[in-house]
Amino acid sequence: GAGVSQTPSNKVTEKGKYVELRCDPISGHTALYWYRQSLGQGPEFLIYFQGTGAADDSGLPNDRFFAVRPEGSVSTLKIQRTERGDSAMYLCASSMGLGRELFFGEGSRLTVL
Amino acid sequence: AQSVTQLGSHVSVSEGALVLLRCNYSSSVPPYLFWYVQYPNQGLQLLLKYTTGATLVKGINGFEAEFKKSETSFHLTKPSAHMSDAAEYFCAVSDRGAQKLVFGQGTRLTINP
Numbered sequence: 001g002a003g004v005s006q007t008p009s010n011k012v013t014e015k016g017k018y019v020e021l022r023c024d025p026i027s028g029h030t031a032l033y034w035y036r037q038s039l040g041q042g043p044e045f046l047i048y049f050q051g052t053g054a055a056d057d058s059g060l061p062n063d064r065f066f067a068v069r070p071e072g073s074v075s076t077l078k079i080q081r082t083e084r085g086d087s088a089m090y091l092c093a094s095s096m097g098l099g100r101e102l103f104f105g106e107g108s109r110l111t112v113l
Numbered sequence: 114a115q116s117v118t119q120l121g122s123h124v125s126v127s128e129g130a131l132v133l134l135r136c137n138y139s140s141s142v143p144p145y146l147f148w149y150v151q152y153p154n155q156g157l158q159l160l161l162k163y164t165t166g167a168t169l170v171k172g173i174n175g176f177e178a179e180f181k182k183s184e185t186s187f188h189l190t191k192p193s194a195h196m197s198d199a200a201e202y203f204c205a206v207s208d209r210g211a212q213k214l215v216f217g218q219g220t221r222l223t224i225n226p
Binding site for chain 2: 003004031033035040041042043044045048050055056058059091093095098099101102103104105106107
């Protein structure tokens with residue numbers, strides 16, 4: 001499709017497990033963003049990529065969270081040793097660059113039991 | 114640090130009535146301002162944005178917002194509500210030239226027939 005694609009749409013895991021969430025941005029978009037949205041809250045910034053490099057990872061909550069974008073397109077958000085507090089909707093967005101509109105995917109809902 | 118406050122987590126209006134969703138921000142410098150809409154099971158969609166120039170900004174679906182620097186506000190309005198406007202609305206702010214959006218907590222808009 002033409003939009004931002006996120007997989008899986010739903011992920012249920014057990015406390016302590018490792019999780020990967022994938023984001024496929026709009027073709028040609030150089031910037032990619034990850035946000036986390038807890039129930040009843042607005043999205044919170046996690047990390048932003050320009051090309052392959054993480055330009056700003058100041059929103060990652062701790063070292064259990066890591067994200068990569070090795071070829072400047074698809075990105076993977078990795079969460080180690082998941083905790084119940086990690087349960088949230090994880091949103092990915094892409095844009096054509098600085099100051100351009102962000103296009104969001106439908107999100108990956110993570111539930112940690 | 115920037116922050117966004119949306120007054121009213123839930124707003125209910127009758128079909129055909131005025132829609133007013135309030136947003137106030139705090140920022141040390143004039144920011145970029147955004148309104149996003151989130152329909153059920155869909156990604157966030159940009160309604161409108163203010164960057165520079167005219168302070169009254171028109172967006173999609175008949176919505177508009179006015180940037181008032183003296184009041185640090187960016188309220189969203191629509192003259193006549195339609196049933197299809199029922200959704201969650203988020204106000205967001207970013208520093209000029211920055212990529213990181215800071216979102217408010219959101220306002221759920223309900224339209225009564």
